[in-house]
Amino acid sequence: MGKVNGGRTVTLKDLARELGIHPSTVSRVLHSGSDVAKGAASQATAERVRELARKRGYSPDPQAASLRTRQTKLLGVIVPRLSDLVLALMYEGIDEAAAEMGYSAFVMNSRDDPEEQRRKIDLMLARRVDGLIIGDAHLDGSLLQELSARKVPFVLMNRRVQEYPSATCDDVLGGELVAEHLWEKGHRRVSVIAGEPYASTAVDRTSGFISRWRSLGGQISDDDVVWSRFDTAGGRGAAKGILTSGKPHPTALFAVNDFAAIGAMGELRSHGLTVGQDVAVVGYNDTSLAAELPIPLTSVHSPMLDIGRTAVHLIQRVLRGEQPEPAALKPTLRVRESSASRAPAEVRAR
């Protein structure tokens, strides 16, 4: 382990004194990788400096450095909630990638509440983060415009908004994959549990599904799309609405989120329907649970870690003054028991 915290922390000046040279020389040696920058010191001196730094366990004080350089090497990350597995995984990607580039990341939860978003962003800016990774962008809000106007460097993650730089899953494609899969299995009566209408993830997955479904010749009306919360309770409620609408129940359900799918599965069971036989269910994100459920859940696998990593790379480019294009990573469908069999015969015969 690096430095000793107990006694005194070793500073540049300490090293300089011990070596009989000026602190600035030490700084330059340690600062500039292996090449001795601009002839700041002789090879021999540089070696001595590095040797002593190692021996004393020198570790530069980041606050002192950033006071001078006006860079904190800090990234602020805002997510709806970290207890959402999807965001937590993306954050793991962020954390990894950030560390690789000498940055550290802060996370905060906004609970998807506009006021909290603002508060948290302010907190992060007060901490002087170099840039923000925003994982809770709403399609409508004015927040991003303001940030943009104030020239705060930021990128979006998971959800996109217009042409702001963002790292997302290609959710339209994801929706399309599900449509194709269900169509092929012979389903003709489907419903979508669509998520929150302010989130691009929900909107894109749903619209990808619907447009592909129709282009395959399928029929789906507005009634067949239920907007709901992203969690199990939301999925359960939405499924209830669908099953008690009076219409014959659909033979397949696409929930734009695994948790909503799990909630829906629970509700189906309460209605005496067997998932995977009476009704197919497909989720989204392929969270670690999906494959391990009592009835394994078909789900669209999205590369969550990579999305997090990509967000870090994008923000780096923004910090360099570039204006990177939105990046949409490709999802893949993982078919499992919840939708593996063909649609029930009576329906196909219809």
Place this chain on the structure above:
Amino acid sequence: MGKVNGGRTVTLKDLARELGIHPSTVSRVLHSGSDVAKGAASQATAERVRELARKRGYSPDPQAASLRTRQTKLLGVIVPRLSDLVLALMYEGIDEAAAEMGYSAFVMNSRDDPEEQRRKIDLMLARRVDGLIIGDAHLDGSLLQELSARKVPFVLMNRRVQEYPSATCDDVLGGELVAEHLWEKGHRRVSVIAGEPYASTAVDRTSGFISRWRSLGGQISDDDVVWSRFDTAGGRGAAKGILTSGKPHPTALFAVNDFAAIGAMGELRSHGLTVGQDVAVVGYNDTSLAAELPIPLTSVHSPMLDIGRTAVHLIQRVLRGEQPEPAALKPTLRVRESSASRAPAEVRAR
């Protein structure tokens, strides 16, 4: 929103110049709550200062402050993985409580790997965090001793180790509650999916269960306790081992973690056993999923947010030089369908 980032950031000196007074006076006014500290300024001046600070959107530079005060108001949090719902929730508690006290928290994942733990701790210390909240302590390791010797302020969270300050769930009690519940329901043949032996959570829940079980007159041998990973795959594997051991299958399963319980439920189903009828299953932590599963899962509810908050309070006390006692928060049992009915008759009759 606070300050304008685009132009120049407002500093103490700017305010002082504009008011025609010395920066130190401004600092003192802004620094000391509402009371004008030590007669640093007149009421009138103080008012003018605060007024202007508000108007200009002044926000103090934390790195500058901490350079001088030798305090960063930063807390480092290490968890096995943030994508573990339990830890994510505790972190939410930390984040809240920290913010309330003017601190910010950093999280990093160690994947329960001793080398990563060290690396991450070093990263945090390099960032000069004031203290650490360690959520991935191992019962055996020497890491904590070292930290202690180096006088790094830290507290443990979720898992305890010896008498180091810690904020945990009273896991022994949690195990006892489960034992009582299953005994009452008439179960006599039970198995425990015990988790990782290096984690106090696993060990305490298991030992609490076993000792209470025996004190009720129950029998349970070492064979009936299977150590496993904390995730669904771990629970599934453990359940498989139990079901294929050749012995008659148990009528109840206690998994020390909801995810392991979910994995076990899947495996039971694969063996044609119905959870809640043929075999009761009880989990731990009462994660949001438990209540919403197709077969709702009985689980021990632990106050995760509060554990996180408590950890913050404890570290504050450590920072003040105190040596707080370990805090063990009380769990409660939430009985649901997975274990609500009485044990199968043939077994009771035995």
Place this chain on the structure above:
DNA sequence: AGAGCTTACCCAATCGTTTGGGTAGAAGAT
């Protein structure tokens, strides 16, 4: 009227780094 106390400030050093701008001495060019 002088001592003593408040009040309301100001001064300057300090925290640890970084960085633009020296400079003395040696080597090389003409």
Place this chain on the structure above:
DNA sequence: ATCTTCTACCCAAACGATTGGGTAAGCTCT
């Protein structure tokens, strides 16, 4: 022999906030 160019350093001023120690003016008290 003089001029230029390196090399290998040193100097000092930042960055923004905090804080121990002034001090001048005004008031009180005797």
